[in-house]
Amino acid sequence: MPTALESKHTSVGLTLALTLALAVGLSLAPVPEALRPIPSLARGPVGPQLWALVSTSSAGSTRKAVGVEPDGDPHSPEVPDLPEEEEPEEPLAEVQEPDAGTGSPDVPSAPVATTDTLGLADLGPATRASALRMEALREKMGARHVDLDLGCRRMGPSGCEENGLAPFFDALRALREGRRTAPVRVEHLGDSLIASDHITDVVRERLQERHGSGGKGFLYVDRPTRSGRGVRAGQASPGWEFTRVIDRAPPRDRLPFTGVAFAAGVNSSQDVRFSVEDARGAEIFFLAQPGGGSLQVLVDGKPLQRVQTRWTPAEVASARVKLPEGARTLTLKTRGKVELHGVSLENGQPGVVYDTLGLPGAYAGVFLRAHPPYFRAQMRQRKPALVVLMFGGNEAFRLSREWTKPEEIREEAQQLVKRVRESVPDAACLVWSPIDAAVRTLGGELVPRRGSRAVAEIFHEVAREGGCAYWDALDAMGGEGSSIPWLSAGMLNADLIHPRAKGSNLLGHLFDLAIQRAWAANAPPRVALVDPAGLQNVDKALNATFTRLLALEKGEGSRLGILQMGASHTASHYFTDALRGALTKRFGDAGRGFIAAGRASERLAPAGVSRELTGDWTVEDALQNPAPGQAWGLSGVRAVGAPGAEWSIRFCEGCPSAVTPAARLSLYWLDGPGAGRMDVKVDGAPLPPEPPPPEPFTTPTVRIRSFPVSGPAHLLSVSNAGGGPITVLGAAMDLEQRGVTYDAVGLPGATAATVAGMEPQALAAQLSSRKPQLLVFWYGTNESGLGNLDGPTLRADYGALISRLKQDAGGAECLVLGTTDRQQQRADGTWEDTPGLATVVTVLPEVARDQGCAYWSARAAMGGERGMLRWRKDGKGHADGTHLTPEGYQQLAGQLLTDVLAAYESFKAQPPALASEGR
Structure with a gap:
């Protein structure tokens, strides 16, 4: 038996x-x-x-799966999981590519106009060459470039105010301009055409090459059907059980928006490993549930952290993991009951992240089986800029078998679009049509499958109604019947439905270029706000300054006094210290110059200066007390001390004592009604009191007292001996020798209007005392942050201020520095120009020209548009988008010095008669 x-x-x-x-x-x-x-x-x-x-x-x-293999729905097509052929790309022998000429032999030199029209200009050589081969294949197969119907997501009184892809294009533009720090994510939901990442792989590669890569994006734990390419999944142990929306009767109260839940039972430990070479962070998506177990997170086999999944009531959750630099693998090991939905791997850089979520046998109604709260929560967690809905093939199959009706297809598609729009209202959406497919008649003849065009028209209407863009992949493929020549060319599988790798690549190519054409037409690059680069208006504007420099260089002449007024860029001293150091090294040092009153500041230390306030002092400035007509120091600051208070300033601390040229130490203060009595000491020795004025002062008046000293290193102390408060404005150290003095008087937050509001006689007295031959004005940065900045007013007021201060300084020459680039961050993390930047950039060169000043744009020196964001990336710009780092200020000063000295050398090369005009 x-x-x-x-x-x-x-x-x-x-x-x-x-x-x-x-x-x-x-x-x-x-x-x-x-x-x-x-x-x-x-x-x-x-x-x-x-x-x-x-x-x-x-x-x-x-297979160990919960439910039935796809598609378990009795009214769904039986879609096999076809093997995905990896076909090497080979040049088509019958297609002659354009002559490369003298260009790279790897990249055919197609006509520029054609390349730009196609959208290939931003691709690298290898990708561009591949795209050109795809173009040759497209022409051979009769496939077409079909434009997107952008639809309208918001109507207004004048018509469509925002097309269906506007949020996506805005996000891409922000990436290109450096204004966006978060990745631009795309969620591509579809059926078996993308289940193994064909079609989407081409689009992802090109978008990331054009706009930067944000990383791999979302990956399943395992391939949802354990067949096909596994490039969008981890390497999972065989014991995972998975439940899918494509199963016959999936639980409608637990499936995530990805369509698949991977479960490990209480009595079995499962694991999954992901390659993370290019990732800096991972986000783990899971179900937090009653009785949930834990996940051990390991990097390169070493435990990193543990994630608990126990929670009541059940809800979707995620956990972020920071990956150490150089990490190669991420492993998740379960303990107890755990349900995972997937892992997202990103590199922390702004760029494109393209998620592929494809399930064989899926159609729009299938993804509606996902639990609505979970769908909404996880979609919002991904924060996509674009959601692509790619269905239709299985709808057409069902319609051709009369398993469904057009009304049912329309309703399901409408509901899915609605769910997406409600879940992520700020995201763009795009709907695909089905592609062409064929069937064989009883006589063996191949004919187009019925239903494809009808479903395409339904989807087009649904996209239009839902405010989504639409792409007719059926037309792009070549229209109804195109699947038949595709089959003959080896671009379609024998099932007459699924493209092979080469056909999928062509579809991805056509879809990518449709996006690029729409991007070029509807999101053109913003017109750049251009500054003039280099030193402008220099002819005759700096003749007197250059004449003094030439005399100093020859060992003749005496002092060149430069005084720079500005806001925080000047107040930081980094910029002016670099300029002072370079100029005094070449042309001689005439002293540190003016230092404003104030508290101790480490920023004065590089120049060997220190300040100290002891006792009861109040440091006031012209921004805190904006009432017009008040007397201030040159920097807009004054220090008010009560009886017994003392202020001291030390110059040239640590300077060699052997250097002892004659020098002059000066004190600036306010005298007036009710002022206290000052005791002044130099190097600890008291000085006789200042003789009283012939008549008592009736208003606060600037007083300046100079003391002859020897050498640059001295301590000046001022104390209040009683009788009322004393008001100190600053002090100066000047050497009686040939060289350059560079005064820096800046007030953080100040504008030109701040200076214009100060009491003019007080400013005039101090400027006259300093005797600058060159005034440098650096305002505009704070003006650029004003939303209501009026250009004509700025031009008139700033011009009037410069004219007055030049006169107060005895006819000094002037140099206007344009603003640095300034960016502000939006709520979504992207960056944009501050509201008044365009006005400042436009007006300041006009002000300089009107006043006969030279002009130099700091923004142009930073590279112009979005320069601040590039400098931030290189560690030269501050995180606030306004200021620079010390290294940034030093580099900017070096660039100005280079341009000034280049103009000076040109001046020296002039005939003597012309060079002497400014004397």
Whole structure:
């Protein structure tokens, strides 16, 4: 008697034999094509097709899944998980690419206009060459460039005010301009056409090459059907159980927006490993549930942290993990009951992240099976700029079998679009049409499948109604019937439905270029706000300054006094210290110059200066007390001390004592009604009191007292001996020798209007005392932050201020510095020009020209538009988008010095008669 095992084998063999016989009989019988188990039996060898049928029938026994293999829905097509051929790209022998000429032999030199029209200009050589081969294939196959119908997401009184892809294009533009720090994410939901990341891989590669890569993006734990390419999944242990929206009766109260839940039971520990070479962070998506277990997170096999998944009530959750630099693998190990949905890997850089979420057998109604709260929560967690809905093939299949009706297809598509729009209202959405497919008639003839065009029209209407863009992939493929030549060319699988790798690549190519054409037409680059680069208006504007420099360089002449007024860029001293150091090294040092009163500041230390306030002092400035007509120091600051308070300033601390030229130490203060009595000391020795004025002061008046000293290193102390408060404005150290003095008087937050509001006589007295031959004005940065800045007013007021201060300084020459680039951050993390930047950039060169001043744009020196964001990236710009780092200020000063000295050398090269005009 046969054994039980032999009986079982005999039973299986008989079953297979009967199955094959029935399959052959039905396939040769005069029945509709749809009912033939082997549709193409009449046109090819029987053996391989029978083997495929047997192997497909037995494949399900090796899978451990909750539910039935796709598609379990009795009214859904049986879509096999076809092997995804990896076809090497080869040049088409019959296609002659354009002559490369003298260019790179790897990249055909297509006409520039054609390349720009296609959208290939921003691609690298290898990708561009591949795209050109795709273009040759497109022409050979009769495929077409089909433009997107952008739709309208917001209507207004004048018509459409925002097209369906506007949020996506805005995000891409922000990336290109450096204003966006967060990645631009795309969620591409679809069916078997993208389940193995064909089509989407081409689009992802090109978008990331054009706009930067944000990383791999979302990855499944395992391939949802454990077949096809695994490039969008981890390497999972075999014991994971998964539930999918494509299953026959999935639980409608627990599935995530990705369509698949991967579960590890209480009594089994599962793991999954991901390659993370290019990632800096991972986000783990899971179900937090009653009785949930934990996840051990390991990097390169070493424990990093543990994630707990226990929570009541059940809800979707995520955990972020920072990956150490140089990490290669991320492993997740379960303990207890754990349900994972996937992992997102990103590199922390602004760029494109393109998620592929494709399930064989899916259609719009299938993704509606995802639990709505979970769908909404996880979609919002991804923060996509674009959601692509790519269905239609299975709808057309069902419609051709009369398993559904157009009304049902429309309703499901409408509901899915609605769910997406409600979940992420700020994201753009785009709907695909189905592609073409074919069937074989009883006579063996290939004909287009019914239903594809009808579904395409339905989806087009749904996209238009939902404010989404639409792409007609059916037309792009070549229209109805195009699948037949695709099959002959080896670009379609034998099932007459699914493109092979080369066909998928062509579809990805066509979709990518449709996006690029729309981007070029509807999101053109913003017109750049351009500053003049280099030193402008220099002819005659700096003749007197250059004449003094020339005399100093020859060992003749005396002092060149430069006084720079400005805001925080000047007040920081980094910029002016760099300029002072370079100029005094070449032309001689005439002293540190003026230092404003104030508290101790480490920023004075590089120049060997220190300040100290002891006792009861109040440091006031012209921004805190904006009442017009008040007397202030040159920097807009004054220090008010009560009786007993003392202020001291030390110059040239640590300077060599052997250097002892004659020098002058000056004190600036306010005298007036009710002022206290000052005691002044130099190097600890008291000085005789200042003689009283001939008549008592009736208003606060600037007083200046100079003391002859020897050498640059001295301590000046001022104390209040009683009788009322004293007000100190600053002090100066000047050496009686040839050289340059560079005064820096800046008030953080100040504008030109701040200076214009100060009491003019007080400013005039101090400027006259300092005797600058060159005034440098650096305002505009704070003006650029004003939303209501009026250009004509700025031009008139700033010009009047410069004119007055030049006169107060005894006819000094002037140099106007334009603003640095300034950016402000939006709520979404992107960056944009401050509201008044364009006005400042436009007006300041006009002000300089009107006043006969030279002009130099700091913004142009930073590279112009978005320069601040580039400097921030290089560690030269501050995180606030306004200021620079010390290294940034030093570099900017170096650039100004280079331009000034270049103009000076040109001045020296002039004939003597011209060079002497400014003397």
